[in-house]
Amino acid sequence: MLNKREKYLQIAFNRSLPEVQAMISLLPRSDKIIIEAGTPFIKQYGTYGVSLLKNWWGYVVADLKCMDRGSREVTAMAAAGASAATCLGLAPIETINEFIRECETVGIDSMVDMMNVEFPFEILQKLKKLPTVVVLHRGVDENELNKGRQIPHEQIHRIKGTYGNVLISVAGGESTRDVVRTYFNDADIAVIWRSFYDAPNQTAQLAQDFVKLVR
């Protein structure tokens, strides 16, 4: 489970299994680095892919983006060895509640992804119980086609001010500077993927810089 006093770097993987294995071997060993089985990766390889990632690394986030059948999907991912799973903030409230409850039952961290949610507060307010992590991010498709929209950094303070117990994960920036800025804005987890997708060696360097930074 994640420690509330630490900062983490989450690296998302979406390539083929052999490529992912090679990329992971470039990463410095650190429990501050968590890896993510990206949604396309899960849809391609299923729980088999998640269990392989688990063999290659300690903490694995299954980016399920659950929209319905909260408990069924969580059970499958936890059985495959996932340490955390994600649910969409856009899902029906019943699904998010089921998702958080089931994550607790099977002993993994719950992450609620606020992609395309205008007011994450409104969602959090309606929940029976808070998730472990709230993910603030913009979709890749949105990012490429609509560069004007920004990562809502101001929401980090608001959410943490109101719900002190929840961790915040932010996706969007890709350089060491972006990652530092994310922490500066009080986020607990910085998620990167594109640089690793495009240039694995460079990201391995970023991961090393990161480990030095948070030591």
Add this chain to the structure above:
Amino acid sequence: MILQKRLKYLHVALNNSLPEARQVIAQLPSSDRILIEVGTPLIKIYGTSAITQIRAMVPSGTYLVADNKCTDLAEREVAMMAQAGANAATCLGVAPIETIDRFIAACDTYKIDAMVDMMNVDSALMVLKKLKKLPAVVIIHRGVDESELSKEKQIPYYQIKQIKGSYDVLVAVAGGDTIREVQRAIFNDADIVVIWKNPEQAKSFLKEI
């Protein structure tokens, strides 16, 4: 589009496991009006191999829907589903508009039908209005968790006529599993009725259609 606009279809969703999927498929009557869906849990558990394995279980020419519920990285997902042998893929109506547009364009490229699932969308019309191009199918949907935990939530049948009155698309209805709900969907002008709980009743459902 592969589906025909004047026909009604029964869409059977397979959600539990591949062995169970095999049993359900064996019980289904042979009909070109039955569409088979590889449900989201199957895709997340078995990956695209769920699609290729179910393709091998069904009679040749069966229309397969991959319920991938895309929310991002649309082209990547559509390519994966099409290459695995799906005839249609799904995208969430709550996804960013950029994603839905990309999803529909990618379905065109890969020559499969685009289905947009309006689960938890207040106004399907508002989403359709913003799109560059219409999908082949719009799915009106009440989720399983919603159905089981909030019994008062109704399937918004009234949206079928609203959508069909304004746009030239097929409308599928998901979330009802009794003969009465199937009748209701057809009465309200749905083109496709999605079921998952009682596939053994497929024969009588098919009669209603």
